Amino acid sequence: xxxxxxxxxxxxxxxxxxxxxxxxxxxxxxxxxxxxxxxxxxxxxxxxxxxxxxxxxxxxxxxxxxxxxxxxxxxxxxxxxxxxxxxxxxxxxxxxxxxxxxxxxxxxxxxxxxxxxxxxxxxxxxxxxxxxxxxxxxxxxxxxxxxxxxxxxxxxxxxxxxxxxxxxxxxxxxxxx
Amino acid sequence: xxxxxxxxxxxxxxxxxxxxxxxxxxxxxxxxxxxxxxxxxxxxxxxxxxxxxxxxxxxxxxxxxxxxxxxxxxxxxxxxxxxxxxxxxxxxxxxxxxxxxxxxxxxxxxxxxxxxxxxxxxxxxxxxxxxxxxxxxxxxxxxxxxxxxxxxxxxxxxxxxxxxxxxxxxxxxxxxxxxxxxxxxxxxxxxxxxxxxxxxxxxxxxxxxxxxxxxxxxxxxxxxxxxxxxxxxxxxxxxxxxxxxxxxxxxxxxxxxxxxxxxxxxxxxxxxxxxxxxxxxxxxxxxxxxxxxxxxxxxxxxxxxxxxxxxxxxxxxxxxxxxxxxxxxxxxxxxxxxxxxxxxx
Ligand SMILES: [Fe+2]
Numbered sequence: 001x002x003x004x005x006x007x008x009x010x011x012x013x014x015x016x017x018x019x020x021x022x023x024x025x026x027x028x029x030x031x032x033x034x035x036x037x038x039x040x041x042x043x044x045x046x047x048x049x050x051x052x053x054x055x056x057x058x059x060x061x062x063x064x065x066x067x068x069x070x071x072x073x074x075x076x077x078x079x080x081x082x083x084x085x086x087x088x089x090x091x092x093x094x095x096x097x098x099x100x101x102x103x104x105x106x107x108x109x110x111x112x113x114x115x116x117x118x119x120x121x122x123x124x125x126x127x128x129x130x131x132x133x134x135x136x137x138x139x140x141x142x143x144x145x146x147x148x149x150x151x152x153x154x155x156x157x158x159x160x161x162x163x164x165x166x167x168x169x170x171x172x173x174x175x176x177x
Numbered sequence: 178x179x180x181x182x183x184x185x186x187x188x189x190x191x192x193x194x195x196x197x198x199x200x201x202x203x204x205x206x207x208x209x210x211x212x213x214x215x216x217x218x219x220x221x222x223x224x225x226x227x228x229x230x231x232x233x234x235x236x237x238x239x240x241x242x243x244x245x246x247x248x249x250x251x252x253x254x255x256x257x258x259x260x261x262x263x264x265x266x267x268x269x270x271x272x273x274x275x276x277x278x279x280x281x282x283x284x285x286x287x288x289x290x291x292x293x294x295x296x297x298x299x300x301x302x303x304x305x306x307x308x309x310x311x312x313x314x315x316x317x318x319x320x321x322x323x324x325x326x327x328x329x330x331x332x333x334x335x336x337x338x339x340x341x342x343x344x345x346x347x348x349x350x351x352x353x354x355x356x357x358x359x360x361x362x363x364x365x366x367x368x369x370x371x372x373x374x375x376x377x378x379x380x381x382x383x384x385x386x387x388x389x390x391x392x393x394x395x396x397x398x399x400x401x402x403x404x405x406x407x408x409x410x411x412x413x414x415x416x417x418x419x420x421x422x423x424x425x426x427x428x429x430x431x432x433x434x435x436x437x438x439x440x441x442x443x444x445x446x447x448x449x450x451x452x453x454x455x456x457x458x459x460x461x462x463x464x465x466x467x468x469x470x471x472x473x474x475x476x477x478x479x480x481x482x483x484x485x486x487x488x489x490x491x492x493x494x495x496x497x498x499x500x501x502x503x504x505x506x507x508x509x510x511x512x513x514x515x516x517x518x519x520x521x522x
């Protein structure tokens with residue numbers, strides 16, 4: 001195939017990822033609109049101002065949610081009546097998984113979103129996963145999970161709006177033109 | 178393509194304009210000048226020559242540079258007409274009703290609609306898709322890949338010169354649960370033909386450390402999404418990587434411009450994973466400019482359900498497109514039970 005890459009031979013590209021210590025948000029420049037319509041925020045800025053394991057909604061489409069989470073230290077245990085997915089955006093996070101002996105008693109099977117468990121989960125150890133920037137892990141239905149991070153790190157969780165979801169849009173989003 | 182199987186199977190097909198189904202398509206033999214086939218679907222006719230696509234309909238015509246047209250046509254074909262409206266440019270496009278589709282000239286252009294010059298016909302999706310698929314196959318020459326960034330492919334100009342069906346018939350990636358799970362879409366490797374893109378040579382390729390207890394190997398699972406994306410051989414082509422019911426993570430890599438102005442029929446979220454994309458946002462119906470949104474790594478933003486958007490990415494970047502694939506949403510947006518803006522605060 002005839003490629004047009006000759007002039008690129010000397011170029012070196014640097015891929016810019018964000019981190020808790022280094023992020024440069026863009027923004028909404030309106031022509032004829034309200035910037036609030038774009039619900040614009042930045043996951044690193046949100047995690048920067050969050051308490052450890054506060055699950056802050058940064059995106060919402062009807063009942064579905066993406067949460068930005070500052071992972072630091074050891075979290076509580078959670079369980080959910082559906083799958084969730086954790087995507088590490090910065091740092092390193094360990095995930096512990098336990099197969100719940102009685103998942104329906106841990107979390108209502110008709111419920112949505114993550115539920116905090118009181119105390120340790122009852123069940124068999126499933127294993128653990130260590131994710132670093134860019135790694136996505138399954139938090140499977142029927143399991144309990146908790147997170148550990150030695151240093152402050154950042155995750156996004158694909159999930160459904162639930163009792164642990166924190167919505168504070170006015171604090172995190174661009175409001176001024 | 179970024180659509181779940183369920184999105185294509187809404188119970189009743191929505192028809193807000195009340196249009197009848199147009200039938201009748203034709204493929205004409207190659208002309209003896211540049212050697213391309215011509216096509217007809219309903220009252221729309223399509224012809225290409227060395228530089229342009231020529232689209233005609235009763236009382237109107239429209240010309241598009243063939244590179245712009247082929248990149249847009251490729252997305253419309255690969256995405257099965259996608260969500261809502263795919264504007265090839267400010268004049269021509271399609272609107273998906275999931276089983277049926279409208280093809281239009283000027284329907285999303287203020288001047289055309291004001292003058293009553295817009296022209297719209299409705300087709301069974303399969304029938305129009307058959308014509309579009311043949312068109313993208315015949316009009317794409319051997320040196321050209323309409324999915325590729327312009328720097329990574331040849332040019333589409335000139336007379337008919339072979340084909341590139343391997344490129345234009347790429348299968349969509351649609352994970353059922355998550356990439357890398359047993360029986361689901363596999364991760365990308367050198368061995369499977371997905372080498373790291375020239376703009377992503379600095380992206381870490383290590384996989385997560387996964388320590389399943391015996392018997393839980395199928396569910397204790399993780400993979401390197403950024404590594405997966407760094408090996409994408411296409412641009413502006415969201416693929417489903419993780420799924421919770423209708424919540425679809427559809428990440429993609431972007432370079433040059435989004436080949437269409439996408440007028441979604443529902444709210445659509447962007448999470449910029451790396452580098453920078455600048456989005457031109459225009460009103461969905463009129464095409465009047467509304468905003469410019471600059472997104473850098475970690476930025477999250479929602480495109481309202483009543484706009485169209487087109488992105489510009491100088492360096493190849495990683496974008497997470499997040500869709501709600503529920504087939505009920507377009508009608509809910511219209512009757513006011515689903516919001517035009519995703520969050521009000
Ligand atoms: Fe879009």
